[in-house]
Amino acid sequence: MTTPDPIEQRRILKTAIPGPRSAELHRRKLSAVSAGVGVGLPVYVERAGGGVLVDVDGNQLIDFGSGIAVTTVGNAAPRVVERVRAQVADFTHTCFMVTPYEEYLAVCEALNELTPGSGEKRSALFNSGAEAVENAVKVARSFTGRQAVVAFDHAYHGRTNLTMALTAKNMPYKHRFGPFASEIYRVPMAYPFRWPTGPQNCSDEAFEQFVSLVHAQVGEENTAAVLLEPIQGEGGFIVPAPGFVRRVADWCTQHGILFIADEIQTGFCRTGDWFACEFEDVVPDLITTAKGIAGGLPLSGLTGRAEVMDVVQSGGLGGTYGGNPVACAAALGSIETMKADNLNARAKAIEALVLPRLQQLAAKYSQVGDVRGRGAMLALELVADAGDLTPNSVLTGRVNAFCHAQGLVTLTAGTYGNVLRLLPPLSISDELLAEGLDILEQAFAASI
Ligand code: PMP
Numbered sequence: 195m196t197t198p199d200p201i202e203q204r205r206i207l208k209t210a211i212p213g214p215r216s217a218e219l220h221r222r223k224l225s226a227v228s229a230g231v232g233v234g235l236p237v238y239v240e241r242a243g244g245g246v247l248v249d250v251d252g253n254q255l256i257d258f259g260s261g262i263a264v265t266t267v268g269n270a271a272p273r274v275v276e277r278v279r280a281q282v283a284d285f286t287h288t289c290f291m292v293t294p295y296e297e298y299l300a301v302c303e304a305l306n307e308l309t310p311g312s313g314e315k316r317s318a319l320f321n322s323g324a325e326a327v328e329n330a331v332k333v334a335r336s337f338t339g340r341q342a343v344v345a346f347d348h349a350y351h352g353r354t355n356l357t358m359a360l361t362a363k364n365m366p367y368k369h370r371f372g373p374f375a376s377e378i379y380r381v382p383m384a385y386p387f388r389w390p391t392g393p394q395n396c397s398d399e400a401f402e403q404f405v406s407l408v409h410a411q412v413g414e415e416n417t418a419a420v421l422l423e424p425i426q427g428e429g430g431f432i433v434p435a436p437g438f439v440r441r442v443a444d445w446c447t448q449h450g451i452l453f454i455a456d457e458i459q460t461g462f463c464r465t466g467d468w469f470a471c472e473f474e475d476v477v478p479d480l481i482t483t484a485k486g487i488a489g490g491l492p493l494s495g496l497t498g499r500a501e502v503m504d505v506v507q508s509g510g511l512g513g514t515y516g517g518n519p520v521a522c523a524a525a526l527g528s529i530e531t532m533k534a535d536n537l538n539a540r541a542k543a544i545e546a547l548v549l550p551r552l553q554q555l556a557a558k559y560s561q562v563g564d565v566r567g568r569g570a571m572l573a574l575e576l577v578a579d580a581g582d583l584t585p586n587s588v589l590t591g592r593v594n595a596f597c598h599a600q601g602l603v604t605l606t607a608g609t610y611g612n613v614l615r616l617l618p619p620l621s622i623s624d625e626l627l628a629e630g631l632d633i634l635e636q637a638f639a640a641s642i
């Protein structure tokens with residue numbers, strides 16, 4: 195088997211973005227693929243690696259998206275490719291529930307070891323993030339014998355029926371898709387930038403509201419779980435006010451409610467820790483993982499204390515493909531890479547390089563209302579002007595489009611569509627990061 199030459203870590207624009215071959219493929223997309231599957235940047239990719247995506251027109255784009263926080267170890271990362279190649283040649287599927295295999299065990303052992311908490315743990319593997327969240331709710335209900343699940347404003351947990359109910363944003367995720375699953379309750383997120391009485395009051399007041407709403411509207415004894423992203427992803431990289439996550443988790447423990455951390459976007463070195471919960475020393479009862487876990491292959495996990503995870507009857511969890519051996523091989527290659535290349539340190543180094551540049555933008559442009567995030571999960575929230583926090587989705591779209599045209603893959607996020615988020619692969623070079631930030635600066639200069 196031939197291994198292609200490594201991709202030169204350089205941005206190269208040979209055509210307009212998207213180029214003619216991408217445009218041709220996109221015409222096929224429009225006639226073959228459901229319009230419900232949207233595309234952010236219709237550039238069709240042929241190869242990718244390091245911090246570069248190579249498109250079908252030969253353009254090389256800088257990747258600040260990682261396929262939405264998935265290719266944390268880089269695209270086609272060598273250890274992932276090696277293990278996947280070997281596995282796919284050995285066997286591709288047996289169904290773990292029929293005749294099992296060691297790779298599944300090794301991934302569960304790694305999850306049990308790497309997730310917060312030193313006690314005995316168990317894991318189960320699935321295909322997508324949404325599926326992991328669904329299963330977290332199943333386990334929590336089974337363990338507690340209670341039904342209610344509390345989720346937060348701005349939350350994103352997936353597009354399946356139960357996870358749509360848990361997701362906060364209507365357009366495009368929920369619009370015309372109801373009715374939604376019952377026994378889901380929503381409470382305010384401790385969102386410092388938009389807290390009505392100011393960020394200094396956010397943690398205390400949000401916690402008080404949380405406690406009072408759950409008590410008055412749901413009842414602690416009816417609540418199976420509280421589900422929270424330790425840094426909200428699609429909702430706009432909202433970092434909860436300091437202490438909030440910890441207090442919610444502790445309060446859950448006091449009331450026999452399971453605290454579920456959805457670390458699907460934040461997990462696996464993205465924020466400079468294996469899991470974002472570690473930042474406040476929070477040990478969740480259950481933790482969902484996906485995205486970065488397997489370097490791009492579809493895999494998700496649910497991990498929790500042994501007595502919680504083992505309460506479910508045999509056959510109650512699983513699925514045909516969950517923990518597919520090829521995806522497990524990819525996960526083992528990803529985790530090996532994260533350890534060998536110390537990607538937590540790399541995420542912190544990326545923060546040290548990128549954050550000051552974003553802060554400079556905020557100092558220069560009054561439309562940059564907030565700079566936030568952690569590690570290689572950083573964002574700008576754009577507003578009308580200093581002192582007018584009206585979300586500026588128009589400027590966000592313009593900046594994003596400018597970056598795309600210049601061959602920088604950026605993503606937007608946020609309930610109001612006014613957040614530019616940066617999620618570079620941790621394999622990106624400092625040079626490409628700096629060049630991407632130069633383009634972002636040019637985008638602001640050209641768009642304001
Ligand atoms: N939870 C979070 C926090 C996510 O960011 C996502 C994906 N954006 C999901 C759940 C759903 O994952 P998937 O798309 O793999 O179903």
